[in-house]
Amino acid sequence: MSQAATSLASNLNKMLKNFQPTLRNLLNLRANIAALSYLSCALPLFFLGHYTTGFALSLGSIACHLGDSASVTRHRLFDFLLCFILFPIHCYLSVVLFPTPWLYGLYLAGSSFVLLMLSVYSPRLGAVGFATVLAGIYTMLIYQPGLEDWHLPLALTAGAIWYAMWQCFALWRWPGREDRDLQHELYQELAQKLISHTRPLLPGSYRETFVVTAKLRALYAGKYNSLQQKVQQRLTAGEQSQELGWLLGSINTADKIAELTRLLHFTPGAAYQSQHQFWLEQIHALSGDLAQRLRTAKPKAANLSLPMERFDALRQMPAREGMEPGPEFRHEYLQTLAVIDKLELINIALTQLESGYPVPANSHTDSKSLQLSSASVLWQKFSSQLTLKSNHFRHAVRAVISLTLGWAVVTALHLEFGFWTLMTSLLVLKPNLALTWPRLLQRLTGTIGGLAIVALMQHWQIGEPLLVATFTLAAIGFFHTANRFYGFGVFCVTLFVFCGFALSGHGDGILLPRLENTLLGVALPVLCVLFIAPEWQKRAFPNQLLSTVSGYLTYLKSMQLYLGHPDQTNQSQPDDSKELEESFKQCVRNDTNLFDHWLGYLAEPRPKSSVAEVILLCCHGSNIILRLFTLLNWQAQKLAADDLITRELAETIAVFDNWHKRLLKDANSPYFFEVMRQHQNDIRARLLEIEQQGEQLDTVNILRLLRTEVEALM
Template identity: 30%
Template sequence: MLRLLSHFRTSDRFADALRVLLAMLGVALYGVLAKQPHVMIGLLLGVIAAALAETEDAWRRRLQALIGTLLCFLIAAFVVEALFAMPWAFAAALTLGSFLLVMLGAASPRYATIASATLLLAVYTMIGMDQPGAAQLPIWREPLLLTAGAAWYGVLATVWSALFVQHPVRQSLARLYDTLGAYLDAKAQLFEPMHDLPVAALRAELAQINTRVVEALNDARGTLIDRLDRRRPHAALERSLSLYLAAQDIHERASSSHYPYEALAEAFFHSDVMFRGQRLMRALATACRDRANAERTGSAFRMPPMLRGIVHDLRASIDRQRRAPEPPAPALLQALDRLADNLDRLQERIACAEAVEAETVDRSLHDPSPTGPIEALRRIRVQMTPSSARFRHALRLSLAMLIGYLVLRAVHPEQGYWILLTVMLVCQPSHGATRVRVLQRVGGTLIGLLVGWALLKLFPSPHAQLVGTVAASVLFFVTRFRRYLIASAAVTVLVLLAFNQVGNGFELIAPRLLDTVLGGAIAVAVTLLVLPDWRARELQALFAALLRAQAAYLEAIAAQYASGKRDDLPYRRARRDAHNADAELSAHLTQARDDPAGQHADADLVLRMLAASQTLLGHLSTLGAHRHRLSASADAVALQAQARDLATRLRALAEPQRADARPVAHHTAAWDDVDVPPGDASLQQRDGRHLVMAQLGLLYRQLPVLQELATQTRNPSS
């Protein structure tokens, strides 16, 4: 039990749970002392809406967001109150409002969170208006109660943020290093020395984990940005910034691919080299997780002492291969040397992640938030097209809300607004995700109704039920991201116990179950039938965006082989954009495989596209991980010429009218003209010339594969 409590205290949900607990206890205490249970219901729902609108900002920006959130809540609640008795006007406002609130999220993730919570509060207002006797109450009562509950939680959360500045930063960094550990573990599977290594399937799995790494990097950047805004941060934030920048470098090195893994596995099948490389990768994964635990608990990080020995064993194994009577090809040995160098540098980077790198003089971060209302409106306007996933989601959700309202008017106008709540909560951007969410919601509701019924029978005391309400609310916020089935059960128990304070909770059991099933069925039907043929068109756009992002990343890398390594903001943005594009493609393909509307896409095409994307990014990351200024200016000029040529070809593949043209066979004549002392292979290796030549050659080999995939995204049946 103590171990469980200790684990919970260090989890990223502990602070959220504690804030919700304090807010709910405050509301419950007020309700008991004031003897006004009707008031308490509105306050509880306001607390829930405000907690769902919360973002991990510093207290100043959080206060600004709170003021905007409360204003949105007030407007939404008063609109519901004003139009509730006019069905047709209400239906029109519900449809238009749902669409506009979803589209508002195009401006930034913060806007999206506030907009979603505003729609939720509007539905809460409908549920409050639907209760017996609500029509006789003043029009301002329900909106003010809901907003007061939201304000109470918002003030509590803002004070918490001002007192515990470092906690969200530490938690986001802990999640980041945990995902890096998972990525290194998955990458280690590619070092398995076996014939017919399933590289495509392993790379597809790696792509899924890479998506989580990219999300964790973006989350960590978001928690750091406004805490570093326009002021010199104190030592703790400087350390956190160093850890974040180190994580970017670790990710680039972990993503690198020095040589085709099938060839390495085949060449060293009877050697221990691959095993030792795999062992080192897994030890580095463990070190990343140890660093995550250190951040989470606030303890000192210690690098596992065995790592140095593992690195030494790998280098000794490579030297034995070099001294063998029949040594492997020089290209294979050079690839192993570069791999060992990269893993050694990766080990050093994990060990000294808090240190400021000499190359990272520019430690600024790019803020993705809109610079003002005009920029926010521009982002929304860009998304106003059927080719936008957000536009399609807004259209589907607004249509589903309208259908849900019509159904509740036709089936049972009393207690029917739970249908709209279910539609709003389960309707996801993809049909596959919606279907999963509906199953979890219905299952959780059924479990919650059974548990709630039992609690109502066992604990008839209102005070005991109030304790259960507070406990259920905390459980909901602890589990809502990772255990939605449990979260649905918890919020169902919360509803039964809370509404039993002012009426008969048993009367809610049947309507709640029926409305959840109806709302889920509406959401599934709408996401299946509305714009069902979008996937092939969006797949082409995402693949084109990936090729353009990889081309820009290549150009940014090549520039630093001429000027020297600098982890400046433009380079980090180019690298992040490339990984973001890969993550978006990976997420899209995962959804497509789970979506009946997307199952016309060939499963082999899905795997090959993920594998090609990861292969391309792996070779680019290798060039990025080893970038330095080439000693010969002619080499730098030749590299930039080849990089421009390759980037041009990648961008050509991204253009529909040019992608079908056959790529011209590559040549490396520019490198052949460089004056390198004959027979001085060590100079070539030290200078990095051989590495650059090898990686460019591997990138050029990918062009026919990428061309075939680009053609198939436009003609899935070909």
């Protein structure tokens, strides 16, 4: 009986541990505060019968939420103040000019272009400009002829102020919680990445792990960059705190662990896997426990550290059970031990992180904050971007054309709720086709799914209490999912918009207008992206490959410079070491961007499988090179330059240089993919052979293996 109780308690404890990350996601502070501000300004007015005002307040809250992108408190306050100034002016002018369609159309085009081009000065200002354009569209969405001109602009601004008040209260009451939420999300992705790298140890597991791990790496990289930028904002603003020190430490630890997971790649052969199945399963279980530590990582939690004896016991397991591998399995045996070593290093890194980090030194430069400049300097920066080569300009032009065409169609056809078209176009439009196309599909599926539920709600004629409950749950769901799962966020929007209109007595005729405006709203931005510099991933990939190879070449030259100063007392040594590390990080970023091009190509309409295979093959080759570079980087600190290493390094640089020169000629060739396709089977076979070489390599053999791989890819 006691054994059953113990087993039940163990299972319950495991379930709670697995549920904890999900619960933490549900408790995300910024999302919950945004939902609270939305509901608290809408529901009371709904109950009082002031539906239009309540809707305006809630939409103003959403617009301010979309303009709230800073992490430094004083930056957020500045952005809030800017919203409070721009919202009423822009919305009031929209209301005043709305009765004259052609005049409003001109104002919509001009104001949208200027506001969206604010991104030239900083991403934060770009977010504020986007939110202001959206606030103007929201104003027209709920516009009623009988209202005073100032009514909706003031209501939308009041909703923005209400949102800001709640966020300021959260900053005061729970300081640092938002950054901890971001850190938590980062480590969730890192835990998934760790598990994916050790899953091939299990029998019957998949063999092709590259795509799975690379996708997880792309998700991790997005979270990592987001948190790094936010922490950097606080550092450059001169902030100093124990909390910031731990966040900075968590970023550095995550970077180190991500590098270690890259070296965990090992797929044992079937015979070796069969002979040592239990041992490999125990290693995978150990990685699962480490992944759980990653999911719950927090300061001063060193008691969660896995005992070092567990790692030693795993190393000794084959000898203890009389299952030591024979000479034919010697290579795989060493690779298995290397996996255990890397897992132990991850455990040590987590223990150091949980022990806490010191307060960071003051690095106040404020280089990325908004600087007050003269009008001529601001205009020069703005005018320099007025070219199709500028991402800011291309995106603003596409948005203006999409919004203006949408307004013209809505006016000409007298579409009911026509401003949904403009709102949809603005939210769907992204900088290129690879991002816009999946956004279109998610918008359509979310809207259709939401409208299906709306149809059932209308059929059952649900009452006001259920409408209010659905409105509340949908609003909370929207703020929690809009950034992660856009399709589900749109589903939630469709529900709470219907509930809002139904509470005001206008819910009956919402189905068809919502659908037709969504269809028009998603068609316009896609057409604009297709015909205005679509930036096809197929055309962009060769240049990204060229940049990636250039980064590898830079790293090798940095290592050559680093080894050229063997004297540790040399004053230039620290600079060489820093340059070597920075060039290595750039190699990691380039390789991630290369894989993103493959994901982007698949996201475009009608991708060709033959082209996708070539792009993936190049990504796989680059990833193997990066893994070898990671091994090389680990050994760099212990290297002493000798004639053999110097000669091998020079030969490797020459091979990479030849590859770089060849790509310079072939990058813009229309036959780039055709040439690669003709040799892809040979390339794939050689890459798989190189990939199985493992980690037990010295510097000379790593350099030789790098040359072999480049020759395969050339």
